[in-house]
Amino acid sequence: MRHIPRKAMQELARNGEATTNFTRLGEADAVLICVPTPLDQHHQPDMSYVETAADTIAATLRKGQLVALESTTWPGTTRELLLPRLEASGLHAGKDFFLVYSPEREDPGNANYGMSDIPKVVGGHTDTCRDLAAALYESVVPRAIPVSSPETAEATKLMENIFRAVNIAMVNELKLVFDRMDVNIWEVIEAAATKPFGFMPFYPGPGMGGHCIPVDPFYLAWRAKEFNTTARFIELAGELNMAMTEHVGHRLLRALNDDGKAIRCCHILVLGMAYKRNIDDTRESPGGRLLKLLEFKGARVSYHDPFVAEYHGHKSTPLTAETLRDCDGVLIATDHDDVDYALVGEHAPLVVDTRNVMAALGDVKARVVRA
Numbered sequence: 397m398r399h400i401p402r403k404a405m406q407e408l409a410r411n412g413e414a415t416t417n418f419t420r421l422g423e424a425d426a427v428l429i430c431v432p433t434p435l436d437q438h439h440q441p442d443m444s445y446v447e448t449a450a451d452t453i454a455a456t457l458r459k460g461q462l463v464a465l466e467s468t469t470w471p472g473t474t475r476e477l478l479l480p481r482l483e484a485s486g487l488h489a490g491k492d493f494f495l496v497y498s499p500e501r502e503d504p505g506n507a508n509y510g511m512s513d514i515p516k517v518v519g520g521h522t523d524t525c526r527d528l529a530a531a532l533y534e535s536v537v538p539r540a541i542p543v544s545s546p547e548t549a550e551a552t553k554l555m556e557n558i559f560r561a562v563n564i565a566m567v568n569e570l571k572l573v574f575d576r577m578d579v580n581i582w583e584v585i586e587a588a589a590t591k592p593f594g595f596m597p598f599y600p601g602p603g604m605g606g607h608c609i610p611v612d613p614f615y616l617a618w619r620a621k622e623f624n625t626t627a628r629f630i631e632l633a634g635e636l637n638m639a640m641t642e643h644v645g646h647r648l649l650r651a652l653n654d655d656g657k658a659i660r661c662c663h664i665l666v667l668g669m670a671y672k673r674n675i676d677d678t679r680e681s682p683g684g685r686l687l688k689l690l691e692f693k694g695a696r697v698s699y700h701d702p703f704v705a706e707y708h709g710h711k712s713t714p715l716t717a718e719t720l721r722d723c724d725g726v727l728i729a730t731d732h733d734d735v736d737y738a739l740v741g742e743h744a745p746l747v748v749d750t751r752n753v754m755a756a757l758g759d760v761k762a763r764v765v766r767a
Contacts (some may be wrong), residue, residue, distance in 0.1 A: 397439055400564060415748050418733065424461070429466060429467045433468055433469050440618060446465070450482055454485040456484075458489055460493065461493045462528055463482060468553050468554070468557070468612050469606055470550065470554070472619070476663055478495065482495065489522075490522035494529070495520070496525050499553035507526070514537060516540050518533060519548050520547040520611055526604075528766055560609050561634065564609070567600050568636055568637060587646060602687060603636075603637060603641040604680070607677075623637065641686055644682075644727070647767035648690070651746055651765045652725060655745070659694060661695070663696045663697075664725050665744075666690075666729055667699070667730065668701050668732060671703060671730070678707060681732055690720060697710075699713065702735065703732065715736060725744070726747045728748065728753060729751075738764065741757050747764050748767045
């Protein structure tokens with residue numbers, strides 16, 4: 397958790413206490429559920445972590461406690477899944493205990509927006525539930541945003557993340573089209589961003605990563621089917637974003653072919669296993685998917701990431717002139733700040749750049765291919 401300031405971690409260690417003894421849940425006045433809500437292999441929501449958490453809390457639930465679900469999920473989860481499991485304790489929400497949904501809002505690695513800067517949406521099973529939770533959260537966030545129901549709060553979180561997913565898919569598709577036209581998408585975005593209204597820049601990449609943006613749109617698409625409707629646009633955005641990893645892999649293959657090399661037995665160095673810059677989280681990592689894809693195609697693959705020491709049996713390789721000269725190509729998957737890109741440009745024979753970081757260096761010895 398290197399993206400969390402050391403001072404904050406030290407304060408938690410000094411003033412708090414970590415435990416795996418779930419019988420102590422009854423001691424707390426408020427219990428916040430922050431467990432994963434992944435998709436299974438068929439892109440169906442896996443709610444087992446939420447269900448287990450609810451059953452565990454119910455075992456020690458007492459009168460007066462506040463229970464808040466923060467995990468991203470489909471509209472209806474709090475009332476349809478969490479509520480009956482908690483009320484199996486014999487206590488009633490809104491009367492004996494208080495139940496809310498308040499989605500996590502965090503951007504790991506973003507130095508401009510921490511918890512103390514980000515408002516928190518709160519939807520309660522009752523107005524009293526909502527108001528109590530708002531009072532709790534306003535002790536650590538600038539303000540709580542009360543909404544009419546847990547379903548509204550659940551939908552709010554999905555809308556925030558779907559907004560990003562859809563716009564990233566759009567710019568990824570534009571990149572594929574503009575590449576065919578020999579138009580630099582990065583220059584286009586920079587120029588378009590000078591418009592002071594009606595435009596927000598999004599950037600292409602090798603595919604989305606993390607536990608939110610690649611996953612959340614499928615919650616709504618799945619839920620929509622229960623209401624005999626579809627979310628075709630959202631599903632298409634997810635498909636486009638996932639396809640970018642394969643596109644980058646093919647771009648690397650073509651670049652190697654231009655050098656008279658086949659991918660089989662080539663040594664490829666992937667820069668970045670974290671799903672985004674300056675953090676150590678590898679969940680749904682594009683770099684990880686690229687590593688597996690290249691290995692499947694017969695390449696000898698290593699990686700360097702200053703934040704990720706090990707990844708699925710691989711260890712991060714030191715970034716040296718010798719390492720770079722020894723490889724047939726470097727694939728930039730994550731644009732960490734703490735990487736010497738000038739060294740890469742000086743000693744690597746080929747650089748396939750999915751993040752446009754090499755552009756800032758100007759002319760370099762390596763052959764640079766945007767992907």
